[in-house]
Amino acid sequence: MSDLKPLPHHLRRIARVFVDESMQDSPLARRVRDRLAATTHADIPWTVVPPDAERVAFSQGDAQALYLKEYKGRFLRFCPGTRAYHCCAYRIIHIGENCPMACSYCILQAYFQDRLLKIWANQDDLFSQLGEAFSADPAARFRVGTGEFTDSLALEHLTGYSRDLVAFLNDHDNVVLELKSKVVDLSWMDGAKRTDRVLPAWSLNAPFINEHEEFHVSTLAERLDAARTCAQAGFRVCLHFDPIIHYPGWREGYSQIIDMIFDYLTPNQIAYMSLGSFRCMPQLTPIIADNFPQATYIYNEFVPGLDGKARLLRPLRLEQFSFMVNRLRKHGMDKQLYFCMESSEVWQHVFGHTPKHLGGLANHLMSQAFGE
Template sequence: MTSKLPSYLNLKYLYLDPSLSTTNPILQNVKKHLPDIKILPLSSTQSYQPQSLILKKFKGKFLRFCPGTRYYNCCGYKIIHFGENCPLNCTYCILQAYFQDKTLKIWANIDDLFQELDKTFKTNPNLRFRTGTGEFTDSLVLEPLTGYAQKLTNFLQNYSNVRLELKSKVADLSWTNGLHKIDHILPAWSLNAPEIVKKEEKLVIPLEERLRAAQKCVSLGIKVCLHFDPIIYYPNWEKGYSKTIEMVFDYLKPEHICYLSLGSFRGMPELFHTISQKHPKSTYIYEEYIYGLDGKLRLFLPLRLKMFSFIVKKLKKAGLKDQIYYCMESDLVWEKTLGYTPIKLGGLDKHLEKLSFNNLL
């Protein structure tokens, strides 16, 4: 079975929380697909072998707010926190600075997750929840091993006040198996310019495969979400991002897109240091960056405005309208490039909530 897995999922060691049952469904899935994996007991003091996965009983809150900042407009979605770290090793990944421990982790006590979600969603039946799992890991990258997304999407079929965004760079659609309804799911893919995909996303599937997966979801009757984040400044960036936008509309129509985000590369100074050490050929970190109000380094504002204006113009010409939004940008950027601020939309969180609950074709 291991031959069917991508190379980054051919793991050798599994560190297992002793408090988890041997019949745990996540554990059983991992053992099924990696029958030769060496299982070791998890302790709080050990260091981990390379090519390892940790299955742990999580004791905190699974449902939490996006870690935005009051200085910029945040989309306001709720994170369903089910694990940490990602094996795709994209050079720009902000998780490199978030977590000192790079080992893949999955919170295997999925019944506790379901109990928390059930209580929250049923206690607030008149509230709408736009949620997602792609904040601290890729939503689907471990799906061949764990089946987590399939279990979660099946569970959430019974909650009409919830939408779940599965944000990914892989094309695994196995989560659709067995679903009798699909209107609660927002399939989402991260996109970038072809040159960035080739040089900075070396373990990730090509853009064409992501867009074919999006096209397949559309054929099932639901809209998809797209994310150009991080947009990276590099020589001939106009040609690269134009090419990707053309590809999007080779596979999708404007009405197939629920929403599309734009975000420029940004991060705390330690992220830039990590990239310089781990990925010395990644030269985009040496462009013109300044400190933003949130303490993160951001591309110099005139350059951001130039890139955003160019991309927005292309997207609008292709037929997108109010589906475009910015991830963590100021009112000034919105006004200069889109001609309005989130207030005109009724607030960014409310606007995206409205789009999310209108996701059927």
């Protein structure tokens, strides 16, 4: 363990570790303990949580805590989209909850209002459930990802979770795994035998948003450099503009990051790219205002959407979407582009077609993921 690097910046607020009694000798718990001990954070206290504990409480200023938990729910889930808009319909591999970074717009603030970074330590149960699901029908294909309720790579330095998952899925030809993140950790690459079954993915935004609304994350250049490293190794990558935010100077900002992408990647190295406008549940707005008082985009012109979320007025969304899609098309992007949670009317206005013309968004992205 002596060759391990010190904790990356986004993990340096971890001040305590909780572990379920049943998980304290699990391989993942031992790995986290060893990797923490190999850093300057060797004095972080561990607390064993008894099986009858109803909840774990942690409050220590700006500090965070890891919670290595025995999860007893379903590890493979459907994306919590709504039928009111077109959902990409990928499947979620649920490996944990919450995120060590701090992005003002993050919806996880409304879901998890604590400072516990939960990790499901009973990996044997996870792999058992996944193996059963992926092997039940050899003709079925799965496009899965771990970046829904947490960041896919944020805790990788300590857990090695993505590397374990990549290695496990080497034996499942019918599964493509997307690893979506705002940080750079490529240690999972050692576990991948097939470059066509893993899609490393990074979220991007305008430089102004990255600098003023995303904290404890890797820079845009670092993310794109990691994407180039993966592409040069034979992986196809995914990129996500979600949320696109309406702010003064947005045209210049999004032009800059779009042009920057193609300093690092070519269109054929990108499996797909999503675009989604900022939208939020009503209860998220006061949370953002309280946690990030500098965030002014929440006071833009919003209307209630069909899913109950506040959405930027359609003319403003169409203006941003059209601008970005036109610029991306000039760089050679086309069939890789799709909208996250938008209506057929928006698709038709911007793309000139709807998901129906692609055979359905889920089918289209499945083909893109498998390189067809």
